[in-house]
Amino acid sequence: MKHGRSMPLFPRIFPDWDRLTLAIVGLTILVFLVFPFGRSANAPLAFLAFIGIWLLFVHGRELVAQRVTRWLLILIAALWLPQLLALTGAVNFDRAWGDALYYPLFGIAALPVVWAAMRHDVLPVILYSLLAIVFVWALDGLWQFATGTNVLGFPYNGRRLSGLFGENLTMGVVIAHLLPLLLEATRRLMRSCRLWGLAILPILAVILLSGSRSAMLLMVLGLIGYGVFLLWYVRPRWYWVVGAIVLAVTAFAATLAVSPETRERVEVATKVFELDRESFNQATSKRGDVWLAGWEVAKDDPWLGVGVRGYEIAAVERGYTDTPYMHLHFFALDVQVSTGLVGLLAYLVAYIGFLLVLLRQQAGMPGGVAIVAVGLALFPFNTHFGFYASYTLAIIWPVIGLAVALAVSGAAARNKL
Numbered sequence: 329m330k331h332g333r334s335m336p337l338f339p340r341i342f343p344d345w346d347r348l349t350l351a352i353v354g355l356t357i358l359v360f361l362v363f364p365f366g367r368s369a370n371a372p373l374a375f376l377a378f379i380g381i382w383l384l385f386v387h388g389r390e391l392v393a394q395r396v397t398r399w400l401l402i403l404i405a406a407l408w409l410p411q412l413l414a415l416t417g418a419v420n421f422d423r424a425w426g427d428a429l430y431y432p433l434f435g436i437a438a439l440p441v442v443w444a445a446m447r448h449d450v451l452p453v454i455l456y457s458l459l460a461i462v463f464v465w466a467l468d469g470l471w472q473f474a475t476g477t478n479v480l481g482f483p484y485n486g487r488r489l490s491g492l493f494g495e496n497l498t499m500g501v502v503i504a505h506l507l508p509l510l511l512e513a514t515r516r517l518m519r520s521c522r523l524w525g526l527a528i529l530p531i532l533a534v535i536l537l538s539g540s541r542s543a544m545l546l547m548v549l550g551l552i553g554y555g556v557f558l559l560w561y562v563r564p565r566w567y568w569v570v571g572a573i574v575l576a577v578t579a580f581a582a583t584l585a586v587s588p589e590t591r592e593r594v595e596v597a598t599k600v601f602e603l604d605r606e607s608f609n610q611a612t613s614k615r616g617d618v619w620l621a622g623w624e625v626a627k628d629d630p631w632l633g634v635g636v637r638g639y640e641i642a643a644v645e646r647g648y649t650d651t652p653y654m655h656l657h658f659f660a661l662d663v664q665v666s667t668g669l670v671g672l673l674a675y676l677v678a679y680i681g682f683l684l685v686l687l688r689q690q691a692g693m694p695g696g697v698a699i700v701a702v703g704l705a706l707f708p709f710n711t712h713f714g715f716y717a718s719y720t721l722a723i724i725w726p727v728i729g730l731a732v733a734l735a736v737s738g739a740a741a742r743n744k745l
Contacts, residue, residue, distance in 0.1 A: 345448055352379065352440040353450050357457045359726050363502065364465065364492035369722045373437045380436035383443050396735055397442055399678075399685045400728070404435035406678035410663075410671030411636055411716075418635025419642045427636045427716055434721035438729030445733035446740075451694075454730065455513035459527065462503055462510055466530040468492050469499060473537055473587070487589045488539030498719070500538025501712045503531060504546035505723050508701040509730055511554045512694070515562075525572070532576065533583045536590055542712040544594070546704055551576070553703065557696025615657045615711060621648040622656045626665045633668035636716045655714025659707065662715040679706050686735050694738030698731035705731075 345353075355372040362368035383391065391397045411428040418424040444450045469491035472478035482494045493499040503510075510531060517524035535547045558564065584591045621643040625634060634642045639656060643649045656662045664672045686699045704710075705724040713720040 345450075348379070349444045349448050349450065352376070352444045353453060355379075356441050356454055356726065356730075357461075359722075360458055360461050360506075363722070364494070364496075364499070366496075367718070367722075370718070373434065373722060373726070376437040376440050377433040380439035383439055384436070387443070391439065391443070394446070394736065396685055396689055396732055397439070399682050400435075400438065400442070400732055403678045403682050403728075404432055406674040407435070408432045410632075410667035410674050413670060414633045414635045414667045417629060417632055419638035419645075420635060420640075423637035424635035427718075430718075431716070431721070434718075434725045435728075438725045438732065441726075441729045442733045442736055445737045449737070451730075451733060451737055452516065455509060455516065458506065458730075459510050459513040459517075462506060462531055463527055465491055465499065465503065466534040469534040469537065470530055489534060489537045491534070497538070497540070498713075500535045500540040500543030501546070502723055503538075504535050504540075504543040504550065505701075505705060505727055507531075507535075507547060507550040508554050508697050508704065509727070511550070512697045512734070515558070515693075525575075529575070529579050532579060536580065536583045537587055539590060539593055540712065541593060542710065546707075546710070549707075550700060550704055553700035554697065557693060557700065561693040561696055617649065617651075618653050618656055619658055619661060621653075622658070622661050622665050624648040626661070626668075629668060631668045632670060633664065633666045636666045639665050655717060657711045657713075659710045659715045666716060675706075676708065679708070686731075689735045689739050690742060691735045691738030692742055694734040694741075698735040698738075701727050701731040701734075 355376050358372040359369045359376070362372070392401070408428070408431050411424070411431060415421065415424055415428065441450070441454070468478045469489045472482065472484045472491055473489055477483050478491050480492065480494070482490055482492070484490075488497050489499060490497050491499050493502075510528065514524055514528045517527070532547065535543050559569070584594065622639060625639060625642045625646065625648060628634075628642070628646065639662075640652045640654050644652050656665060660672065660675075663675045667674075683699055683703060686695055686702065689695050689698075691698065705727045713723075
């Protein structure tokens, strides 16, 4: 009998991946797997942040040498440094200081997956896992709609699906942010079998049935943006394009037909175009009053703002609203109120600059997906969560990390041709 290394009980699934890459991929998938369950995603994100800090210390020069990762760090700094400046006049100093301490960690947590993608072909595993996870969310949501409760017993309130997210009615917005990545995973699977295209239909239906108008808007923008880049880079045959449009429209119509509540929300949303305050408030779930109060607070402190988490206190104490709202449901206005014109300018310049860098990356269709994903994640007119809320950060930075990884791997693949 020959001596030597014994054969493992199970062969390695990914023979060319080192342990760090396996850890990064596993943690990235785990972020999305546990996302419905409160703040559970913060645990794997914390580990990814520590890995990101280690990578910056050990491989910082190599990371900065990549233009897209260099701009990723610029984006993190542009969104973080104004928070520190705003501390000088922060209304809620303790909360503002606490948020400023941990904010950059969410951005740094996006670095490891980019690092892994620079060395190995990790994205198929992550994208297909993400599609499988969200597909299960969607099936559970549809089961909740059909039976009144999901598999864990969370009830359907008759207006908005929550599925595995339970009392947290954010499922639609979360899935809508992930939609460009899910579409790309579906497109890649359709290379082997066209029937994989049907996997996206329950996901789109659940976004509609979630009852979030913000999610519906993100979905429409995501489909349009992805479709534009698909036509530009892939150029599918015309009958596949027509078939996809017909199938999507039919699915939307069927969803609206079986859900009067969703149909009513869509109809109410059209009142946003009526030129009166009451209709606008009705269409935006009374966000018009929140935005007006925010605008008044912004005028009081135009340059550096009132600090993160300062709007709720400032708006009530200064008499601009009787109802304390935690945040403004408007990304650009939230930045303006919290960090002033300095923060708003830094945000918009870094956002647009980052999108242009992704466009110039010449990464083909993966680069197009990256542009759409980042564009939606940081879209200035998003009207759902607070811009600086930890829940928001736990959504958008993993999406941004995967988007940058797509751009890096896409550019590398094109350079090999």
